[in-house]
Amino acid sequence: MNCDTLFMIGTSFPYAEWLPDEGSVRGVQIDIDGRMIGIRYPMEAHVVGDAKESLKALLPLLDPKQDRSWREKIEKDVRTWDRILEDRAAQHFDGVVNPQTVAAELSPRLSEGCILTAGSGSATNWWARYLKLRKGMRASLSGTLATMGPGVPYAIGARFAFPDRPVIAFVGDGAFQMNGMAEMITVKRYADRLGGSPPLVFCVFNNQDLNQVTWEQRAMGGDPKFPGSQDIPDVPYARYAELLGLRGIYCDQQDKVGAAWDRALAGETPVVLEFKVDREIPPIPPHIMYEQGKKAAKAAVRDPELAGMAVRGFRQKLAEFYEQLPGRDQAAR
Known part of the structure; x- marks a missing residue:
């Protein structure tokens, strides 16, 4: 719930009460079945494909953050x-x-x-x-x-x-x-x-x-x-x-x-x-x-x-x- 971007990878996650309020954060979803995208939360980016192959293609486009405080808190x-x-x-x-x-x-x-x-x-x-x-x-x-x-x-x-x-x-x-x-x-x-x-x-x-x-x-x-x-x-x-x-x-x-x-x-x-x-x-x-x-x-x-x-x-x-x-x-x- 505490995020600035919701990234759903190969999941339909049925527990909507644990998701952010609709429209409060940006949404990205990867799913091999395009019909599943957006059924739980409105998504800006729709990626239809195998999760593993899609992530391989997306990872080089990401810039790692130097501030690790959020990750350390999650750990x-x-x-x-x-x-x-x-x-x-x-x-x-x-x-x-x-x-x-x-x-x-x-x-x-x-x-x-x-x-x-x-x-x-x-x-x-x-x-x-x-x-x-x-x-x-x-x-x-x-x-x-x-x-x-x-x-x-x-x-x-x-x-x-x-x-x-x-x-x-x-x-x-x-x-x-x-x-x-x-x-x-x-x-x-x-x-x-x-x-x-x-x-x-x-x-x-x-x-x-x-x-x-x-x-x-x-x-x-x-x-x-x-x-x-x-x-x-x-x-x-x-x-x-x-x-x-x-x-x-x-x-x-x-x-x-x-x-x-x-x-x-x-x-x-x-x-x-x-x-x-x-x-x-x-x-x-x-x-x-x-x-x-x-x-x-x-x-x-x-x-x-x-x-x-x-x-x-x-x-x-x-x-x-x-x-x-x-x-x-x-x-x-």
Whole structure:
């Protein structure tokens, strides 16, 4: 939001509330599909083409700035945000796993060339925040339609296409109940082609809640959780995988998350890795819009999970304030 020029490269960025006010800054967009240019923000310069090749052509035309203060501020903010994420992932509540820990523990274990897929629930928030992609990795999710349930079929397709690369899917229990469990029969049917090394892992976040929508209703609509539409049955996903002849790993202990990942990534049989995670951990953005905060507070007053939300939200936000204290950046380096 704080810029003099908005440069969008190969993205349609659907979150318009984080963009500058229309007309307040200049706009440049590169996209291989000309229909996508200008749909989020009015652009002065339209570049239709491959992002990599377009940038190669444009870079010689740019004059580097000698004043690096703005870049240094961004670098400092990124370091601060990384520490905030680390602090939040270390928090633990009420005998279930912090979902942030699941993603935080996987990231340093990712091997070169791995393929990552995700659904469209709250698990995808942690997937996007914590997994550090490196050169050679690929990541896929339903970024345009936010379709429920693509993580498992994406992973199966990736494994068929790239049998020599590790494939890891992040899926919520709602999506896994919708189509993932049936697709495990597909995995069993083609086990001779989908199994073997490197691993094929389906990581299921079991919180018995359609969690993304629950939090969107709170923050966007000011509505408390309605259990009748949001709660879903507790299904033993790991044991279901074992019933089919696949591997199943279950973890409900915070200090065993890393070990669970090590087991999942070490085997040659496709595995369902089930984590019993905390559904009251709020997917707090780095900046909360006033209206969102007001609506969330309104919802919380009448929400059946008020107590847990309040404690978790306070501690998660406290980690952010702590890392932004004067001198923390130098002390952490």
